[in-house]
Structure formats: structure tokens, C-alpha cells
Amino acid sequence: MIVITADQVGSRVSADLVSGVLDWANGPEGPGLLLPADRTAGDELQLLPADARAALRIVLHLTRSGRWSVGCGIGSADPLGATVRETAGAAFVFARDAVERAKKRPRRFALENGTEHGRAVDALVDLLLVVRARRSREGWELHDLLETGLSQAEAAERLGITPQAASKRARAADLRADTAASAALVTLIADLDAPHEGGGRR
Template identity: 55%
Template sequence: MFVVTADQRASRVNADAVPAALAAVNRRDAGELALAPERTAGDELQVAIADPAAALSIVLELTRTEGWSVGLGVGAIELPLPDSVRAARGPAFVHARDAVERAKRAPTRFALTGDGSEDAEALVRLLIEVRDRRTPEGWEVYDLLAGGVTQREAAARLGISEGAVSLRAKAAALRAEEAAVPALERILARLDAEAGSSPERPV
């Protein structure tokens, strides 16, 4: 099981970003989430996630801006699951707390904690570094292609040539991300399985 704990950075001088982040996470398929996201303390949110692809997607969404320190914990969650993520317990939550505290000191604003998670953390951080270098023009192309449009359609919407779209996509390393994401999802799935992360009953 995966737990994301995210803390808004510079929350004293910036507008409250928690409601928008909660809405973004809540738009996902309910089957991907073990427990719905909630504000847990101040400008912090937390969500428990059953699906490794959804966990990675949430991490990438929250780290797209510099507004969040994001910790991802991997481990078991005690059964029975409570109605609120704030009442949940288990190693995944302990790991997520450790991860978010380390994320606050990391240049990529991300950390991952779980047994044997060092390699996975390094690779996710590498992808975040690639995304951090992306220009606003690169993100324009990313958003259009991620929305299902073709390069030809993206060119028409942006008022540029298909060649210019291809150049933007190359500069933004979109093909590298497209290949990296499924690989990272598989790595997270193996980490989850090796951690014995099925929900556990309290002793």
C-alpha cells in the first residue's frame, strides 16, 4: 500500500493550495484510492493509495510545481480501514511521515521511504529533475498530448508547425518520460509486493 503525505511549502506567504490539490486527487477512480485524501494538519494533505500507477501519478502532479514537499511511504495499513485517512495506522503512514520530512530538504521536493526503497527513490527523483527543467512551452505540448490529441492537432491548437511541436516535445524529454513512467510503476509495484504491503490487522 502507498501513502502520500504532502506539505505545502511557504504556506505562510502563499494562498492555501490544499483545496485544489484535494480536488485533483479526488478526480481519480475511487478504486485507485484506499482512503480518500484529506487535510491532516495545517497545510498538509494525506491519501492512501492501492495502485502504484496512481501513487506515481499523484507524486508527479504534486511535484510539478515547487509548491509541495511530497513524501511517499510504502508498507502495510492496519485493518479494518477506518472511514478517515486521519484515523488510519500502519507502517505505510510511518514511512510517509519520514519521507515528507526528508522531502523538505531535497532539491526535488520528494522522498520515498520503505524497505529497500533507495533505488526507486533515486529514479523517481531523476524523473522529477527532468520535469523541473521543462519550459512552459514544453508543458503546453505535454498537456495536449497527455490529453489525447495528436501532434498535428497540437500544432493546430498552438498555431505552430508539426515540426515545432516535435522540437518542443524533444526538448521537454516527453519520450523519455513516456518510457520511464511504466518502468517506475513496475518498480513501485515490486517494492510494494516485497514489502508485504497488503493491509494488516492490528495486534
Template identity: 50%
Template sequence: MYVLTADQRASRVNADAVPSALAVVTRRGAGGLALPPERTAGDELQVAVADASAALSIVLELTRTGEWSVGLGVGAVESPLPQSVRAARGEAFINARDAVDRAKKTPTRVAVTAAAGGEDAEALIRLLVELRDRRSPEGWEVYDLLADGLTQRDAAARLGVSEGAISLRAKAAALRVEEAAVPALERVLAHLDDGTRTASAPERG
């Protein structure tokens, strides 16, 4: 299981970004969410995710704005899952707390904690986030159009520029690099989750 804990940066001087982030997480998580996202503290949100692709998509979207420090924890969780992520427990939640605390201290605003192999996944995700941080507004404009399913020709027509100009923007934005990196990172994250199982909640009494 993957648990993401995200803490809003500079929340004391900026407007509350949690409501919009909750909508982003819900949209990006799609059918991969194990528990819906919730505000877990004044400027913090948390979500449990069952799918590596959804987990990476959420991480990349939250780090894009620079507003969030994002911790990704991987591990088992207690079953049965409660209805609220705030009531859930397990190794993945402990790891997510460790990860977000470390993410607050890094320029790329992201960290990964797992029983084994988390440092490799963290290094690769940080490389991709650093690449995305260098992307210009024009590069993001092309990224968003292509992500919506437009071809480069369609994007050129939409923006009123030549296909050659779109190609140059895509190259400068390293869109092909990201396109190749994302599936590889999804496999790395899926491997981290291999062998983890949903743990039975201990009996209390």
C-alpha cells in the first residue's frame, strides 16, 4: 500500500490550498485510491493509494506547483480498512510521516520511505521533479495540451505556432524524457510494494 502525506509549504502566509489539493488528488488517483484523501491537520492532507501509477501521478501533480512537501510511505496497513484515512494505521502511515518530515528539508520537496529500496525510488523521483522544476511556462503549456490527448499538430494550431515550434518546446521541456521515465518509476514503486500485505488489525481488549 502507498500512503501520501502532503504538508502545505508557507501555509501561514499563503491561502489555504488544501481544498484544491484534495480535488487534484481525487482526480489523479481515479480508481487507484484505497481511501479518499482528507485533511488530517490544519495544512496537511493524507491519502491511501493501492496503485503505483496513481501514487506517482499524485506525487508529480502536488510537487508541480511548489506548494507542497510530499512524503510517500510504502508498507502494510491494518485491515479491515476504516472508512476514513484518519483512522487507518500501519507501516505505510508511519513511513509516510517519516517521508514528509524529510521532504520538508529537500529542494525537490519529496521523499520516499519503505522497508527496503525506498532510497532508490526517492532518488529517481527527485531527479524527475528537478527536471520538471526547470520547465518553462511554455513547456508546461505544451505538456498540458499533449496530456489532454492533442497531437503536436493540434497543439500548434491551438497555440497559433508552427509544428516545429511545438517540437522545440517539447524538446526543451524534456517531455520525451519524462514520458520514458514515468513507466520506469511506476515499476520501481510497484516493486517496493511487492511482498507487503495488508496486516490484520491486532485484537484490542
């Protein structure tokens, strides 16, 4: 099972962001969850992504703003309860350890599963977050349009720029590398989760 625990940064001096994330995660445009995401403390939430793709989508969504410390735990778990709070297991312990470690890291993300393979995947996710943190506002504008399914030419037209300018933005934003790295990370995270799929302790 994959568990994500996220803790809002600076919640004592800023507006509550948990409700907005819960609306997104549990809504029709959300990533896909095994159970509805839930607030587990005043400024903390927990999510059980349905698969590796959903997990990476959540991580990239939350870390983009810099307003969340995000911990991803992968491991065994008890059978699903009626709610996130009623489910337990090693994956939840790993997620707790990961979010505490994330609070001390520049990109505010950490992944734990107790293996060398997990530490390697953690490092690769961190590298992708470094690339994304350097992206300009213009690069994000193009990225977000492409994410809706537009072609680069269509996105250029929407932005009022030439296709050549869009290509230049895409290169500067490392969008091709982002796409390739994200696809590879989905495979690697799925491999970490494979021994634990189906719930229950192994």
C-alpha cells in the first residue's frame, strides 16, 4: 500500500489549506484514491492513492506550492477500514517517518519503505523536484496547458506566442525530461508497492 501524509507548512501564521486539498483529492478531478482523503490533525492530511501514478500526481501537486511537507510511505497494511483513520500498517509508519524527514529537506519531500531501493527512488523524486523548482512562471503556464491535453502548437496559440517560442519555453522548463522522469518514477514506485498490493500483511 502507498500512504501519503502531508503537513501544512507555517499553518500557525497562514490560512488553512487542508480543506482545499481535500476538495481536490476527493473531487471528480482528483488523483484516484482507495478511500476518501481525510484530515488527521489540525493541519495534516492523509491520502491512500489507488496506484503509483496517483501517488506521484499527489506528490507533485502538493510539493509544487512549497506549502506542504510530504511523506510517502510504501509497505504492508491491514485490510482497508471504513476510513483512512481506521486503516493501519507498516505503510502508515513509513509515511509518518517520511513526513518528519521531509520537514528538514529543501524540497520538503521524503519517501520511506525501509529498503535501499526505496532510498534510491526517494533520491530520484527529489531530483525531479529540483528541476521543477527551477521552472519559471512561463514554463509552468505551458506545462499546465499541455497537461490538459493540448498539443504544443495549440498551447502556443492559447498563449499568444509562436510555436518556436513555445518550443524554447519547453526546453527551458525541461518539460520533456519531466515527462520521461515522471513515467519512469511511476514504474519504480509501482515496483516498490508490488509486494504489498491487495492490502493485508505479507
